[in-house]
Amino acid sequence: MCRSNFIAVPFEECRYCTSTGARAAGGEAVSREHALEIWRAAVDAVRPQPLVRAAVESDPMIRAARRVLVVGAGKAGPGMAAGLEAALADRLDRVEGLVNVPAGLTAPLRRVRLHAGRPQGVNEPTAEGVAGAEEMLRLLAGAGPDDVAVCLLSGGGSALLPAPVENVSLADKLAVTKLLHRSGATIDEMNCVRKHLSRLKGGRLAQAFRGARLVSLIISDVVGDPLDVIGSGPTAPDPTTFADALDVLTRYGLRDATPASVLHHLEAGRGGLSPETPKQAPPSVENRVLGSNRIALDAARHRAAALGYRVLDLGAFVEGETREVATAVAGVVRSIWRDAEPLGPPACVLLGGETTVALGGAMGKGGRNQEFVLALGVKLKSEMAGVTVLSAGTDGEDGPTDAAGAVADAATLAQVGTAEEFLRRHDAYHFFERTGGLIKTGLTGTNVMDVRIVLMR
CATH class of the missing domain: 3.40.50.10180 (Glycerate kinase, MOFRL-like N-terminal domain)
Known part of the structure; x- marks a missing residue:
């Protein structure tokens, strides 16, 4: 298992972890190494x-x-x-x-x-x-x-x-943050509430x-x-x-579950009793x-071009629910494969930003990057032949796991026949642990959200 840390170990030594799976062979192995090289270039640019x-x-x-x-x-x-x-x-x-x-x-x-x-x-x-x-x-x-x-x-x-403000405990502030995260609130919405506490x-x-x-x-x-x-x-x-913060809680139906101390402070602020x-x-x-993420994507684009790929950069403003973003990217991949639009293979699709995962009642193990890779693989299924997808946090972390993200190709999906079930459970970590697709770098020493790379050869 790869455990190298960007601060202590030269970053180029980091590789994806094989776990119990086998590395891809031939062109797929080259594509994986290219994807990792492009991602490393992105992280290096924002040291x-x-x-x-x-x-x-x-x-x-x-x-x-x-x-x-x-x-x-x-x-x-x-x-x-x-x-x-x-x-x-x-x-x-x-x-x-x-x-x-x-x-x-x-x-x-x-x-x-x-x-x-x-x-x-x-x-x-x-x-x-x-x-x-x-x-x-x-x-x-x-x-x-x-x-x-x-x-x-x-x-x-x-x-x-x-x-935390007076009369709001750290535990109560953490509780409302968790409620917002599980409900799929954006980082802007979560920060609006946190700033007023x-x-x-x-x-x-x-x-x-x-x-x-x-x-x-x-x-x-x-x-x-x-x-x-x-x-x-x-x-x-x-x-x-303060009124905006209360509106966020109302929008996600969280007022009844929010600790009383938090509601009291926000209501007092809306009423002018707190500055x-x-x-x-x-x-x-x-x-x-x-x-920034834009600087990282620029470096990734230059590295991909140097490796011989035509690059489609979808930008640093990507957000929304992870599976929905994966569905949209699957459409872009099909357009490149079938119509050579807006460009043809060998192609590299880049996108940055940061997505969210609405867990609902399913509580598997994973993070937004691992879920993106699995969701895109499930959406493309047999069309994954010739496609390699990598998504990883530039900080080396992805959700509550020890992985930065994951990398996958057609061989990855072929190793486990129940990918849809892992996705349904939001359990991408255990899927990629079996197939060898986890990327483990340790903390990289920077953080400019995520970089996602889709290669088509």
Whole structure:
């Protein structure tokens, strides 16, 4: 089983895991390796350390600051913090702060402390995350008038920056988040609710700052890169309201199941008894997106073209229910195979973004990427001959599993005759565990949503 980690091991050594299945032979094996190579190129393009280093080195105000306070959270936190330290290597005595990251990514740096805010593979807020978030609030509130703050924000930041409002427990906030996730709510809708239950999100972290200038350097994990949604927008103004948050709960029929403390706080806010999230950022706050799904897809497109494929890039704005997206992509594949429209083989179809999975009553094991690969395979069935499909999270995680995603071709589907049953149960992980299609990289050190690759030879 492949267990290499992007931070510790050269990324090109990662491969898909064979489990109990056999590797494909001939052209299918080449296509799988090509798909993995294209995906690796996408991830390499959004590595956080060089992106942050270049941004800080080109900012004279950060470099000249009397003191630089560093806060933030996310799966790319270690690389981002290392990039900042590298840019300020000649003046590190002026730097202090902490960044909340998943456990296992806390190798010590010289000045920025990496704080374990949650376990790996469990994208949920914890008491340890709360402790780190509260320390960040204290650090920014104690800034001097000449201090500059840098917020390092990346995918997974929302779960790593928990600071529930008074009278709402962490358990109650987590409960409503789970309700929304299971109901298929979009990330925008979930963040709307979470921001109104937080002392830090929705621009409140920036509100706590008392220094001269705050710069947020951002690796985006959200479709369209909206500043108010990435990490629930701790340094960005929030256009949503308490009323909007209540409307989300109503839309999904969740009000009766929502903890009483959450409803009470949201109702109080709608009635003007609790202050709204800030609707305008002060001029001292700047937000910059350094890495995004679009940048990753551009790199994937260039790699696929270099390998000899004609490329159809469907863009970074792909969202919706995973199986519905797979159905739409199946139509594109048929059009290429049968009509050579809008291009003919050898072809590479790319799409990014992030989909959701509405579990309903079925609770198998898997993630949106594994489910996409299985759903597309089931939809195409015998038409999978000559087709290889890969879908994986650029962070190395896919749902509550140890896989980044999966890769499949016709040989994969032939190994297990009950693919439809696995899909019905939302149990893609166990299907690909049997067939050898799981992709296991460990945490990659970045996070710009998903990259999906369909090759036709």
